[in-house]
Amino acid sequence: MKSNSFLYFIKEGVTSVFSHGFMSVATIAIMMACLFMMGGFTLLSANIQEMIASLESQNQVVAFVDDSLTDEEARSLSAKIEAIENVDTVEFVSREQAMNKFLKKYQDNTLFSDIDATVFRHRYVITMDDIEGMEKLQTDLYRVPGIATVNAHLEISRGFVTMRNIVTVVSIVLTAVLLVISIFIMANTIKLTSFSRREEIGVMKMVGATNSFIRWPFVIEGLFLGVIGSALAYLLTWGVYEILYTRANGTVTFAFVNLVPFSKYAVPLLIGYGAVGVLVGVIASSTAIKNYLKI
Amino acid sequence: MISFKEVYKTYENGTKAIRGINLDIEDGEFVFLVGPSGSGKSTLIKLITGEICATSGTVEVNGYDMTYIKRRQMPKLRRTLGVVFQDFRLIDKKTVTENVAFAMRVVGAPSKDVKERVAYVLELVGLTDHADSYPLELSGGEQQRVAIARALVNNPSVIIADEPTGNIDPARSLEIMRLLEQINELGTTVLVVTHEKELVNRFAKRVVVIDSGRLVGDGVSGYYNYEE
Numbered sequence: 001m002k003s004n005s006f007l008y009f010i011k012e013g014v015t016s017v018f019s020h021g022f023m024s025v026a027t028i029a030i031m032m033a034c035l036f037m038m039g040g041f042t043l044l045s046a047n048i049q050e051m052i053a054s055l056e057s058q059n060q061v062v063a064f065v066d067d068s069l070t071d072e073e074a075r076s077l078s079a080k081i082e083a084i085e086n087v088d089t090v091e092f093v094s095r096e097q098a099m100n101k102f103l104k105k106y107q108d109n110t111l112f113s114d115i116d117a118t119v120f121r122h123r124y125v126i127t128m129d130d131i132e133g134m135e136k137l138q139t140d141l142y143r144v145p146g147i148a149t150v151n152a153h154l155e156i157s158r159g160f161v162t163m164r165n166i167v168t169v170v171s172i173v174l175t176a177v178l179l180v181i182s183i184f185i186m187a188n189t190i191k192l193t194s195f196s197r198r199e200e201i202g203v204m205k206m207v208g209a210t211n212s213f214i215r216w217p218f219v220i221e222g223l224f225l226g227v228i229g230s231a232l233a234y235l236l237t238w239g240v241y242e243i244l245y246t247r248a249n250g251t252v253t254f255a256f257v258n259l260v261p262f263s264k265y266a267v268p269l270l271i272g273y274g275a276v277g278v279l280v281g282v283i284a285s286s287t288a289i290k291n292y293l294k295i
Numbered sequence: 296m297i298s299f300k301e302v303y304k305t306y307e308n309g310t311k312a313i314r315g316i317n318l319d320i321e322d323g324e325f326v327f328l329v330g331p332s333g334s335g336k337s338t339l340i341k342l343i344t345g346e347i348c349a350t351s352g353t354v355e356v357n358g359y360d361m362t363y364i365k366r367r368q369m370p371k372l373r374r375t376l377g378v379v380f381q382d383f384r385l386i387d388k389k390t391v392t393e394n395v396a397f398a399m400r401v402v403g404a405p406s407k408d409v410k411e412r413v414a415y416v417l418e419l420v421g422l423t424d425h426a427d428s429y430p431l432e433l434s435g436g437e438q439q440r441v442a443i444a445r446a447l448v449n450n451p452s453v454i455i456a457d458e459p460t461g462n463i464d465p466a467r468s469l470e471i472m473r474l475l476e477q478i479n480e481l482g483t484t485v486l487v488v489t490h491e492k493e494l495v496n497r498f499a500k501r502v503v504v505i506d507s508g509r510l511v512g513d514g515v516s517g518y519y520n521y522e523e
Contacts, residue, residue, distance in 0.1 A: 209401035
């Protein structure tokens with residue numbers, strides 16, 4: 001591309017944004033609304049995922065040691081358990097510690113006042129990297145010699161996995177749908193502006209302009225509108241999220257909701273918004289003038 | 296050079312617009328293409344500009360066989376043609392200079408060449424004083440002169456004027472024809488589509504008459520006695 005052509009494309013593209021003021025504002029507003037919805041949903045889904053991950057980390061598997069093992073033998077199983085795949089943390093709880101914990105829990109109940117520590121087993125409290133592998137972990141633990149029984153709440157783990165999968169699928173589908181809608185609306189808005197310029201395009205074709213030469217100013221216009229739209233959408237998302245974050249983390253009503261600070265998502269969201277803005281702008285403007293280039 | 300050999304054009308709806316036309320227009324000629332409405336004049340022009348393809352026969356324009364021309368060759372062909380429309384097709388938001396320069400810029404001409412060439416063609420069509428005016432500030436005749444300047448600016452070998460005087464008064468029509476004649480004298484082939492018999496007969500030029508898609512007359516001015 002010659003430098004004077006490049007400057008011409010930039011000048012034409014930018015001039016067109018201002019000379020079609022109303023349509024440009026409409027396109028930016030639509031872009032902003034679509035991206036705001038997409039971003040909002042992404043943040044919601046990210047927060048849900050974060051909450052699920054936090055709940056998952058609290059879900060533990062308890063492996064009880066065979067009574068026939070001595071204290072030393074029981075403690076020595078730690079290394080074998082740690083070596084198992086998907087194991088995050090391993091905590092040895094002796095039968096005395098287990099009894100104390102039990103008594104503490106039922107301290108008002110006189111029935112257990114003279115209970116003996118031999119009733120309890122040595123045990124290991126294990127957390128995992130991925131809750132989805134709980135069933136496999138249970139099987140692996142049974143294979144460790146000296147482990148008598150394993151308590152794993154498989155139905156809870158399955159529930160978490162299902163919930164996580166649903167949130168992932170729904171967020172992907174909704175983001176994709178919103179992306180397609182954004183492209184469609186943007187393309188139609190730009191199509192309206194290019195409809196009024198179809199004669200201009202016709203003249204360009206008649207004097208021998210190549211399709212790419214005609215397309216570039218429109219692409220730059222779309223790109224410019226997309227970038228402005230996405231920048232405004234980003235600022236709007238940031239502002240609204242900060243308000244929600246302050247409210248959720250500062251009131252008792254939302255005490256159960258622990259929102260992730262915006263700073264954690266700031267950069268990926270900025271890249272995402274920028275990429276979507278550029279992509280939607282370019283695709284929409286290219287699609288919009290496609291029909292007029294067929295002369 | 297423009298050449299039609301046994302050309303037929305039937306549209307998808309079954310309309311037979313051109314029926315076996317044989318026609319040669321040599322370089323440097325001035326030709327009036329006349330005929331009643333619906334006779335096939337516009338179809339003939341569209342076959343030359345590559346907007347449509349012939350159903351059968353051969354159309355050759357400036358060395359390009361229009362049946363086999365590749366899509367990427369079309370801009371090159373069109374740079375050898377200058378088209379003037381009845382409704383001017385100027386861009387209202389651009390000045391006269393910008394409208395003319397636009398045709399050069401879209402083919403990637405350097406800024407220096409654009410400046411020099413635009414000034415030259417505006418002087419040729421007598422619009423130097425209106426260089427900074429907008430199309431809507433000009434009369435019909437002046438707007439058509441801008442359109443001619445735009446068609447001329449890329450130095451095409453053929454100018455095709457489709458009903459160039461259709462939207463202007465008779466006095467201005469004569470001016471436009473004289474301007475086209477002057478352009479022809481500079482060596483450019485000029486093809487003027489019109490149905491203004493009196494205007495045609497004022498110029499001693501070749502007249503090609505078509506009716507119902509057939510060539511029914513080809514001769515010098517005064518020959519145009521065809522009744523619509």
